[in-house]
Amino acid sequence: MAKLNLSGVEKAYGEVKVLKDINLDIKSGELIVFVGPSGCGKSTLLRMIAGLEKITGGDFTIDGVRMNEVPPSERGIAMVFQSYALYPHMTVRENMSFALKLAKKPQAEINAAVEKAARILQLTPYLERLPKALSGGQRQRVAIGRAIVRDPKVYLFDEPLSNLDAALRVATRIEIAQLKEAMPDSTMIYVTHDQVEAMTLASRIVVLAGGGISQVGTPLELYERPENEFVAQFIGSPSMNLMPGEIVETGAQTRIRLENGGEAVAAIPTQASDKGLKVNLGVRPEDLVPTEGTALYTGQVEITEALGEVTLLYFRKEGDRQVVAKLPGIHRDLRHGTVRLTADPSKIHLFSNGRSLLYR
Amino acid sequence: MHPAFQAVLTIVVGVGGCIGYFYFANLVLDKVLFPARGPQAGRNINRANMIRPWLFLLPALIALGLYLAYPVFATLWLSLHDKTGETFVGGANYAQMMTEAKFWESMRSNALWLVVVPAASTAFGLLAAQLTDRIWWGSIAKSLIFMPMAISFVGASVIWKLIYDVRPAGTDQIGILNAVYLALGGDAPQQWLQIPFWNNFFLMAVLVWIQSGFAMVILSAALRGVPEDTIEAAILDGANPFQIFFKIKVPQIMGTIIVVWTTITIVVLKVFDIVRAMTNGQWESQVLANYMYDKLFTASDWGVGSAAAMVIMALVTPILVWNVYNARKEMR
Numbered sequence: 001m002a003k004l005n006l007s008g009v010e011k012a013y014g015e016v017k018v019l020k021d022i023n024l025d026i027k028s029g030e031l032i033v034f035v036g037p038s039g040c041g042k043s044t045l046l047r048m049i050a051g052l053e054k055i056t057g058g059d060f061t062i063d064g065v066r067m068n069e070v071p072p073s074e075r076g077i078a079m080v081f082q083s084y085a086l087y088p089h090m091t092v093r094e095n096m097s098f099a100l101k102l103a104k105k106p107q108a109e110i111n112a113a114v115e116k117a118a119r120i121l122q123l124t125p126y127l128e129r130l131p132k133a134l135s136g137g138q139r140q141r142v143a144i145g146r147a148i149v150r151d152p153k154v155y156l157f158d159e160p161l162s163n164l165d166a167a168l169r170v171a172t173r174i175e176i177a178q179l180k181e182a183m184p185d186s187t188m189i190y191v192t193h194d195q196v197e198a199m200t201l202a203s204r205i206v207v208l209a210g211g212g213i214s215q216v217g218t219p220l221e222l223y224e225r226p227e228n229e230f231v232a233q234f235i236g237s238p239s240m241n242l243m244p245g246e247i248v249e250t251g252a253q254t255r256i257r258l259e260n261g262g263e264a265v266a267a268i269p270t271q272a273s274d275k276g277l278k279v280n281l282g283v284r285p286e287d288l289v290p291t292e293g294t295a296l297y298t299g300q301v302e303i304t305e306a307l308g309e310v311t312l313l314y315f316r317k318e319g320d321r322q323v324v325a326k327l328p329g330i331h332r333d334l335r336h337g338t339v340r341l342t343a344d345p346s347k348i349h350l351f352s353n354g355r356s357l358l359y360r
Numbered sequence: 361m362h363p364a365f366q367a368v369l370t371i372v373v374g375v376g377g378c379i380g381y382f383y384f385a386n387l388v389l390d391k392v393l394f395p396a397r398g399p400q401a402g403r404n405i406n407r408a409n410m411i412r413p414w415l416f417l418l419p420a421l422i423a424l425g426l427y428l429a430y431p432v433f434a435t436l437w438l439s440l441h442d443k444t445g446e447t448f449v450g451g452a453n454y455a456q457m458m459t460e461a462k463f464w465e466s467m468r469s470n471a472l473w474l475v476v477v478p479a480a481s482t483a484f485g486l487l488a489a490q491l492t493d494r495i496w497w498g499s500i501a502k503s504l505i506f507m508p509m510a511i512s513f514v515g516a517s518v519i520w521k522l523i524y525d526v527r528p529a530g531t532d533q534i535g536i537l538n539a540v541y542l543a544l545g546g547d548a549p550q551q552w553l554q555i556p557f558w559n560n561f562f563l564m565a566v567l568v569w570i571q572s573g574f575a576m577v578i579l580s581a582a583l584r585g586v587p588e589d590t591i592e593a594a595i596l597d598g599a600n601p602f603q604i605f606f607k608i609k610v611p612q613i614m615g616t617i618i619v620v621w622t623t624i625t626i627v628v629l630k631v632f633d634i635v636r637a638m639t640n641g642q643w644e645s646q647v648l649a650n651y652m653y654d655k656l657f658t659a660s661d662w663g664v665g666s667a668a669a670m671v672i673m674a675l676v677t678p679i680l681v682w683n684v685y686n687a688r689k690e691m692r
Contacts, residue, residue: 051595051596052592052595072595072596073597073598073599077596079592079596081589081592081593082589083587083589085587085593086590086593087590087594087608087611088590089611089612090611098594099596099597102597102598102599146593146597150597
């Protein structure tokens with residue numbers, strides 16, 4: 001049960017500002033995911049919340065109390081590290097009880113907390129083992145257990161799954177989702193570069209880029225109504241296709257003529273003054289459908305990737321842009337063929353100077 | 361012959377000899393003993409490859425055998441013979457040693473050295489490693505602390521003799537210990553090295569001074585190897601700097617601490633130069649190695665001298681085995 005607020009938070013190393021003007025309100029019980037490309041500062045922001053990095057500007061509060069100068073252990077947070085960070089010389093039990101021992105809690109209380117956490121995480125048989133005798137997934141669960149026993153107000157996860165293999169990652173991701181379900185009141189902040197983790201776990205996603213927040217929203221908001229080209233291309237796999245063009249008809253719907261010769265209609269209202277505006281049309285690979293009528297894009301398929309339930313079509317590059325389409329079913333026969341594609345007006349995004357026309 | 365020419369000649373002969381040995385030995389093996397041709401070519405190649413490692417090991421085996429293994433057995437043999445090494449006397453040398461007060465004094469001093477020096481050196485080394493870890497002039501401080509390692513034991517003894525130096529009362533003390541002692545209100549300058557029992561500790565200070573640098577360098581590297589995130593996790597768990605040091609860092613480098621400790625222990629058991637140069641075992645400061653030296657070279661008693669050497673070896677061996685065992689464990 002904790003509300004977090006970041007207002008005007010920044011981080012500077014000497015002259016270099018790596019994070020600037022971060023404003024974010026986190027409600028009690030939310031699971032917030034920070035995503036972004038490497039070096040966008042997402043881990044730094046998490047470590048600032050944890051107190052492991054100094055906040056060089058702005059205010060950070062938990063439940064209205066300013067935390068900038070509060071030592072990490074008094075912030076009511078617990079953190080799960082990417083590398084687990086288990087104490088190698090302590091057994092699982094000692095690892096989990098270390099914080100409570102330091103806090104001089106009675107032994108009975110410590111045992112109860114540790115055993116409860118071990119039950120939740122199915123670690124009971126391993127309590128007396130050293131970390132080196134555990135598998136990667138078990139170590140990660142111990143790291144989570146170490147956080148749980150402290151009963152913190154806020155859980156922080158720093159890329160907790162990136163050291164696990166693919167199968168275990170999916171399983172652990174589901175466990176974390178169940179854990180959140182079991183503790184609906186806990187506030188959690190989760191850093192990842194994996195958008196699948198972000199989309200599946202988050203109540204809201206914070207996309208960080210270039211030292212600032214690019215967009216904050218629920219996973220579906222980010223997917224359906226990206227605020228800018230960066231978010232549009234960052235969320236979704238393969239990335240959204242962007243094609244340059246210009247607005248030729250305005251009104252409740254907008255008609256766009258593309259530089260590649262195609263034409264499309266977007267369900268985005270525009271004013272008469274927008275006519276002639278240079279825009280980038282965005283359309284997700286999965287929203288492209290073959291057509292016999294007016295095509296948004298016509299191209300020659302260079303490579304097909306049949307994934308079973310879908311087939312990815314990679315079209316021949318024109319300049320540096322590559323168009324990708326994702327069609328249901330298997331379409332190996334389309335290789336080297338010419339395909340005409342269009343998309344539903346509601347699935348088309350328009351960006352001017354990188355910003356979505358939806359958010360003007 | 362000019363000495364420089366002699367040195368060059370030695371290098372040429374030595375290095376050339378090595379290269380020549382390996383080249384010609386392999387040549388003989390491959391071309392003469394087991395040539396890789398004819399009906400037995402495959403078998404010959406296999407045999408040559410089985411012998412080749414021994415060819416490379418041979419010079420080292422001979423050198424080690426001659427300079428390490430042979431002396432051990434020769435010493436054992438001498439320890440069972442009389443003064444001149446001619447008549448077999450059984451355990452008489454050992455029996456004689458047991459009756460000598462100086463021997464027991466040496467054993468007692470060595471035991472003291474054994475406890476104090478490794479403990480103090482490791483503790484100071486660990487302290488220095490931790491304190492110099494995060495400050496900008498840390499590496500300068502470390503270089504200074506490490507520097508005594510480059511000084512010979514005898515050189516260090518001379519330096520420390522100056523520190524313990526005594527001048528007649530009333531004159532300026534050039535020994536810093538006496539100068540400080542008098543400045544703090546001591547009544548008369550002390551003959552530090554002649555105070556029985558305590559002079560042992562003044563001698564030990566020299567070795568601690570030297571070995572702390574060694575301990576610091578090794579432990580500093582080990583401390584750097586402690587994963588940063590376990591320390592951060594401990595900070596989040598609410599550990600204060602002392603708890604982080606003693607409960608997180610030290611347990612993680614315990615293996616290295618043991619290796620450093622035992623390595624210094626072995627140095628201590630062999631301690632000789634410092635005692636020889638500073639007190640020569642007088643005023644109850646005798647140690648085993650110096651006792652051995654006295655017997656062997658001053659009293660020319662090869663029997664008892666060798667027996668003393670065997671005692672030192674018997675004491676060192678178990679520690680050495682443990683040391684190597686721990687060092688290997690650290691490597692894994």
